[in-house]
Amino acid sequence: MLIVQKFGGTSVGDLERIANVAKRVAKTKDEGNDVIVVVSAMSGETNKLIGYAEHFSSSPASKEMDMLLSSGERVTSALLSIALQEMGYNALSMSGRKAGIYTDAKHSSARISHINTDNMKQRLKEGNIIVVAGFQGITEDDNVSTLGRGGSDLSAVAIAGAMGADLCEIYTDVDGVYTTDPRIVRNAKKIEKISYDEMLEFASLGAKVLQNRSVEMAKKLNVNLVTRSSFNENEGTLITKEENIMEQPIVSGIAVDKNQARVSLRNVKDEPGIAAKVFSKLAENDINVDMIIQNVGHDGTANLGFTVPENELESAKDIMDKLNAAENLEFDSNIAKVSIVGVGMKNHSGVAGTAFTTMADNNINIEMISTSEIKISMIVDEKYSELAVRALHEAYELDKA
């Protein structure tokens, strides 16, 4: 098998941890696999360098930032190669450029355009373990670029896709994806397998294991992704095609996102296109509107409500104040979004019914609802959110094996 293993900043956070990573990589090689390793900068390094740059400029040129920040991953890749060589393995480090990772010229948040795999293939064939500096690539005009947040995950997934790897393992400090946050529900279970689409929902609903960009790329390139811990030997969670998951549970997990705020416009002015004006102004200002409800009150006046990330509420307030679109404006950041995710609900009715019944049984008012094929999201008062998660987790029997 060809396995791509990616180790994040915490996993390579100090020299002892790098030594542990070397052992794990060696074990994978010993088991008869070809191995490509992708590494992040040692934790703290990137922030240190950003701090240095900010000493000089509040908005340093992204091209120079890429030159600066790409050094951290180079360091880790060289150190891990040295550790592997000392253990008797043929290993070599590669910068993003040497690994053939080409990107567009959008420095500091570049997108991978293609990967020239010749060098990696040749070096693998010679029996080497390849250690690639993650997070970075090279532009067509030969300048180093970086991929933005979660960039090393992207490097790993893109390499796995381009090389046709059998598996892409993303090592972090958590064991995998859980049916819900174990800090809220003590008997939350680790999910063995989950589909790309479910994982995308979890990621956008606030689960911090993987970023959407990486999961989307894995889905597109059909890469079998495993997220697992570098600090133990536990099996992680496999993220794969729906077809690869034999026994699909109806509901896979419950997500909760407390960083939500609600904006309510009561008695919206009776002007044509007023709602369009509201949302286009928000879009212009890069404010991410999530859920929207609109209804007509008993007296014929319209009400409009929507949610935004909590840290964008202040900007949303400013825009609403200026827009003067309704008689009455209300803002509420004490809300949370509780979501039920499961591809199984596509083929099963009654999933939503169970959710609403559970909420009613616990006297939790549902303020807003939105659904997709594989997800039901409900806005509730933040103080009831943990109760809601626990009740739903039990109602869908997610604590059972």
Added chain:
Amino acid sequence: MLIVQKFGGTSVGDLERIANVAKRVAKTKDEGNDVIVVVSAMSGETNKLIGYAEHFSSSPASKEMDMLLSSGERVTSALLSIALQEMGYNALSMSGRKAGIYTDAKHSSARISHINTDNMKQRLKEGNIIVVAGFQGITEDDNVSTLGRGGSDLSAVAIAGAMGADLCEIYTDVDGVYTTDPRIVRNAKKIEKISYDEMLEFASLGAKVLQNRSVEMAKKLNVNLVTRSSFNENEGTLITKEENIMEQPIVSGIAVDKNQARVSLRNVKDEPGIAAKVFSKLAENDINVDMIIQNVGHDGTANLGFTVPENELESAKDIMDKLNAAENLEFDSNIAKVSIVGVGMKNHSGVAGTAFTTMADNNINIEMISTSEIKISMIVDEKYSELAVRALHEAYELDKA
């Protein structure tokens, strides 16, 4: 004018110092010059990375060490570029590769083979200040290489040579080259101009301002080299062709090297080629023999003496013990080499006479002597070395303007 300015690790040792370097570079640019800057890693960084590597291996692969260590200079070059951009200058960083510095494949101590100046020329023409990561280049097969000790100086001199720069300024924490060590002679004077050959003698005699390799390259490429301090505005010392120095003093300075040891073989065995055997064994073991004397005693037996660097004395002892070349072996590390350097002595007699008279007047015994066209070196008891330096400094009137 095109000026190459090189700033060493101490000069870019922290963010404030980098900011000061930016001001100095900007001033040079404002004065109407084109500027290429060459930077070292921030002081301490390279040693930190070496320590990391040594955690994993006592002899890490030099290729991986080059990947590891080259990151430090990249960081400084990006930071200095950001600082300059913030001040409103067009600046950009370049790795050794981007600057077109090609080397042989002797990783960790590579030699520059040639410089492709196209990129630098183009970017200068566009009005940019170029900030090159020193100490590094790229091999013909596209792997990053480093140049070994003093590598950033070499980068600067090589770039100055290839670009036909008018001046190559090497900034350190000292003001320039002095007539002798100011800690020994308080009224030692800074030398305004000195020839390449004299500087080579000073460098090999223990003056730590510049390394021989850089001076040799400057001589070969005919680069006007200035060594000066980055911490003040004092003029430094210009190292240039002999012809460029109008008023050549007879003696330029006095050097002292206390890190010398002497090996004496008394009653050397009467075998053909015994001396050759001694020196070839030492050479095989990479021991640098400096001065040699051989004489025949009153009773017809031969004595042989030579000096080695103090830290190679133990190895020399081992070799001598095994070789069994003489009846009597003596080792003495309490010696020092005091040298008088000056191109002027080529055309002036009496320089050596003054030296010997001065030593005699001070009752200092000269144990060994060696001379070249522009240098007289004397081995003396270490405890008299400072007295010797002071007396010679006065005798040649080096304290006079």
